[in-house]
């Protein structure tokens with residue numbers, strides 16, 4: 001059963017189409033990796049799910065709730081991390097989470113849990129403005145995770161983290177469906193990163209979904225089309241390249 005589905009989801013700015021007729025199928029209780037080069041339309045798609053920008057055409061449903069009728073209900077179920085999250089710089093990480101906890105009406109213990117999950121317990125008393133980039137990313141993740149929402153939408157959550165941090169966050173994301181019974185929709189522009197955490201993958205290029213399926217399916221498809229499959233990063237680049245070639249031919 002799919003917890004998120006989109007139908008012909010489209011977003012245009014003037015005569016430029018950032019997301020074009022996208023049909024996504026995200027199974028419940030899985031990690032879904034949303035992959036695409038810079039400007040492919042990943043953030044735009046996520047922003048539509050969060051009501052931050054309106055689709056020009058098409059619709060979507062999240063946990064049987066449909067956009068636009070149920071958009072407030074949708075937001076209650078989703079924890080999100082979109083681009084550089086904003087915090088109160090003059091409050092500590094812990095105090096920032098405490099504010100979110102109160103707004104969401106969550107139990108006291110949820111702040112401690114969120115801090116532990118993202119590895120910020122040690123730095124919880126430091127002012128947010130004194131956090132390093134990686135610590136800010138972790139605080140952003142903590143504010144998405146707090147209260148264990150059934151759906152998490154994470155836009156490039158490992159941006160700015162060092163290799164150890166990337167590994168930790170990836171392992172955390174991978175563990176979330178079992179731990180909290182949640183579904184994670186996570187974007188990245190690296191297939192090598194997505195392959196380590198995702199059950200399913202969707203690849204977006206110039207607003208078009210050019211592949212959706214499991215990693216073994218991706219490998220099978222790629223080898224049928226004569227793309228390299230030894231190194232997944234090369235597979236991904238070859239697919240994008242081919243799609244770009246076909247697209248420029250059509251123009």
Ligand SMILES: Nc1ncnc2c1ncn2[C@@H]1O[C@H](COP(=O)(O)OP(=O)(O)OP(=O)(O)O)[C@@H](O)[C@H]1O
Pocket residue numbers: 013018036037038039040041042043044045189
């Ligand atoms: N408000 C806007 N007005 C006009 N164009 C926009 C607007 N927002 C996004 N775009 C364009 O839509 C396209 C998709 O952008 P989007 O941010 O969704 O890409 P992305 O896949 O998230 O890329 P990245 O990997 O760089 O984060 C880009 O060409 C971008 O310039």
Ligand SMILES: [Mg+2]
Pocket residue numbers: 042043044155
């Ligand atoms: Mg983006």
